[in-house]
Amino acid sequence: MFFSNIKIAEKYNYLEEKFTCAYKWLAETDLASLPVGSYPVMGNTVVANVQEYTTIPASEGAFETHEKYFDIQYVISGKEQFGVCKRDGLSVKERIEENDLIFYEEPDLSGTVLLEEGDLIIVAPEDAHKPRCQADGPCQVKKVVVKVAL
DSSP: OOOOTTTTTTTSTTHHHHHHHHHHHHSOOGGOOOEEEEEEEETTTEEEEEEEEEOOOOGGGGOOOOSSSSEEEEEEEEEEEEEEEEEOOOOOOEEEEGGGGGEEEESSEEEEEEEEEEEEEETTEEEEEEEEEEESSSOOOEEEEEEEEE
């Protein structure tokens, strides 16, 4: 899956080496056996972060963006509703510069994508996203978020 707006569709090359390196790592690594933690894939340019959590009600989550990295969010096991919307026009709630993280007030309109085992979504800095949301109730999820530097 790829989510973008036509205005920025050609801004990034989702097939350049850093992305193809990430895709190859996801396809060839025994992700189910990896413990929670951070794994360098291509130095500091591509880093994989393995996470485990129980999904939460969407009302408890928050939309976020990053300015220095893309996220490739890949579900190893479980499922979640993944919120998506454009960053433009959102009201900033909190900035955590050291973590390249900006949280936003809930927008009036947004969408979701159901991510199940083996699914991934790539979000660019222009894409606000709300991960970890329940699909049809709480679910234990194991996910890897691959951070790809701009």
